[in-house]
Amino acid sequence: MSVNESEIAATNSGGQEPDARKTSPAVVKRLSLYSRVLQAMEFDGQDKVSSADLARRLGLxxxxxxxxxxxxxxxxxxxxxxxVMELRREIRRILGTDREVRVILIGVGNLGSALMSYRGFxxxxxxMLWGFDADPVAAAQRVRTRIPIFHVDxxxxxxxxRPVDIAVLAVPQEAAQGITDRLVALGVMAILNFTPARIQVPAGVHVRYVDLSLELESLSFYVQ
Amino acid sequence: MSVNESEIAATNSGGQEPDARKTSPAVVKRLSLYSRVLQAMEFDGQDKVSSADLARRLGLxxxxxxxxxxxxxxxxxxxxxxxVMELRREIRRILGTDREVRVILIGVGNLGSALMSYRGFxxxxxxMLWGFDADPVAAAQRVRTRIPIFHVDxxxxxxxxRPVDIAVLAVPQEAAQGITDRLVALGVMAILNFTPARIQVPAGVHVRYVDLSLELESLSFYVQ
DNA sequence: TAGATTGTTAATCGATTAACAATC
DNA sequence: TAGATTGTTAATCGATTAACAATC
Known part of the structure; x- marks a missing residue:
């Protein structure tokens, strides 16, 4: 140990991330949930909150x-x-959602067009910067936004x-890996994959799967 | 212990579920993944598979x-x-996806209409039995399927x-709890919730959250 | 039989929860 | 000061991985 403990504590109490990218996905997910609850509390004019409060609201x-x-x-x-206000600000800073987070969407089909105009985002x-599709004209007819749609080429x-932070994949399953390779080559470090294809990425690139059928299958198990 | 171990083993080797609903969601999710991989293998005419094979394909x-x-x-x-074939059949039986699984969708907006016609399901x-919306006429214009759309009333x-197995919630956040209460009263035991609202259900009713913004927020953390 | 791979027990790892001194 | 609640350490729990005897 070359640094003493008070030095470590001092470093961290300012709110610096630890060796950041190692944080478990479960923790990050909960931070996001805290942020939401705090947003509602701030809206209601609540100025302080206990860990017990926060826990109760989220079943934790x-x-x-x-x-x-x-x-x-x-x-x-x-x-x-x-x-409340300060904690929310800190969490947003930690998540990186205090800055502009640029998102693109590839595959403006049925699902893709819904995601492109999703209000929650x-x-x-x-x-949401741009959409891309193999058939941008047909795609443009499906989606009701002013977000420009380009050919995937x-x-x-x-x-x-203009660099992007996150790419949302809503292409046909067969196209997923090809598009992924191109995104990775372009320096995109995070992909939200709505196709059921398991995609290969180099270390350091983050992929999250939203597998809609899998969610139904899981539920199916519990209802028989 | 009133039953001896060989009796227990005999009971289970036929493929009976254990005290079923206690299985962890993580296990159920992986069963679903195995099922997919097996489907592809069966399609390719592969007749056997080792646990090592299966693991490699899924990074487990x-x-x-x-x-x-x-x-x-x-x-x-x-x-x-x-x-391969037998294992797949067993897993489908365990998940309950060998029988008809009836799904309804409430909230045929942007996202809802995409989910209703989602090919993956x-x-x-x-x-996918029916859609429901507060404005079924407008909703019918958004969706390109022959699935009937009713008023939410x-x-x-x-x-x-005709009883349903799973309800998919794609209503506005504020409507989520109200609809949930009605679904529960109607005996629906599983809800796939696409709204960010945390909904309250009695024990035994299963809820799964697909929180699209939360997925982006989590990814945001890793790309800063 | 020799080789391969299962099912299962034991070891490890990580995440959750309890407990409590520190402190506002 | 007394009461409340944090930050953190220790205990618990559950899930993952390793190891290996059983067995095809």
């Missing part, structure tokens, strides 16, 4: 809430709780003009 | 695969592996005529 354990938050700094005040502050050109 | 550990499968019975043959054998009448 209060120890877990405190532990999750303590990973990133000391945001609470013993005997008082957490200041806008509401949470995401910037223009992927390279567009991303070169 | 072979012990985990064997353990998951062993929960429900002895489907493998030591020194040989698992017979059909492909996995789910039966007709929920009770329709479900009385």
């Amino acid at each position: 354990n209060s120890s877990q809430v405190r532990k999750d938050l303590a990973i990133f700094g000391q945001f609470g005040v013993p005997g008082f709780g957490y200041p 806008l509401k949470q502050g995401f910037t 223009d992927l390279e050109q567009q991303i070169a003009s | 550990n072979s012990s985990q695969v064997r353990k998951d499968l062993a929960i429900f019975g002895q489907f493998g043959v030591p020194g040989f592996g698992y017979p 059909l492909k996995q054998g789910f039966t 007709d929920l009770e009448q329709q479900i009385a005529s």
